[in-house]
Amino acid sequence: MSISKQESDLAFAHIKQAKRVVCVCHRNPDGDAIGALLGMGLLLESVLQDIEVVLHCLDPIPDTFKFLPNVQLVQDSCAFQKGDVLIFLDAAEPKLTGLDREHPEIFTEAFSSINIDHHPTNSRYATINLVVPEAASSCEIVVVLADLLGWEMTSDIATCLLTGVYTDTGGLLHSNTTAGVYRTVARLLRSGARQQEIVKAVFRTASLSTLRLWGRVLENISLTDEGGAISAITEGDFKASGAHHSQLTGAIDYVNAVPGMRFSLILSERGGMVKGSLRTLRDDVDVAEMAGKFSGGGHKKAAGFSLSGSLKPEVRWKVVESANEDSERVVVEEPLANEK
């Protein structure tokens, strides 16, 4: 883990000069974004007596994470002012915050900013960039920063940060779960992180609409000649299941479970865009590179992209010779994408 004492001191020097600190995580927030946002917010509140701390996320917090402390304080708008110090969390690029168009000034030298992230594609857009690609989650970097600065870790803060560690490692199951991750988990548990609360809310709770949506994902899986397990979800599927786009999170791991595949992909329609989520279990496949071909990015084993457009179903037919001599041939239908 590679942030130095100098870097953490420098970051804190900027924070102390703020009139106000605005913490911002990426839009469509996941557990790591929310955990880092809330954990950082609580840490700052306890160390900054006279400086206001604002928590910002452009999109609503998914119900899954509503159990976290202070979640009701997250705002979806902010009037940025001179003297604000920005802390960006888990956001690889300015556009992922959703603020780059309406508030481009916060990404310029007019504002002091700190960028805490673990995505290797991070464009280092802030004044101070605490970017650690070896970290499995942004929450781990917040833990290191807090420990370097000697900030107190309460049970609430540890619960927020452990949520990010758990979600970005798929419950400590992904290949990014290093010894360092387990050390961080132990460190957070010692500070009173409420592990079972997280497990229950994040990994053992699914609404009926989520289960119905995932049912469609699983039903629509098809396998390609290139070794991909692919599923597709249309706006119609979202509507029929009553699920929001965010409820698709996690379904990819089941698509990725088909044995012998090189990669898995879920395509989903959302408001004139098609989002692609890519995963692989293999060391010789780089899905970040695949996502890059569609102007996306991410990690070697988990990546994504977003294109404008919609999904068009396509059916491919293939004649295969029958092993059984009684019947002359068998026609196999291979739906490539969702047929609804």
Ligand SMILES: [Mn+2]
């Ligand atoms: Mn993350």
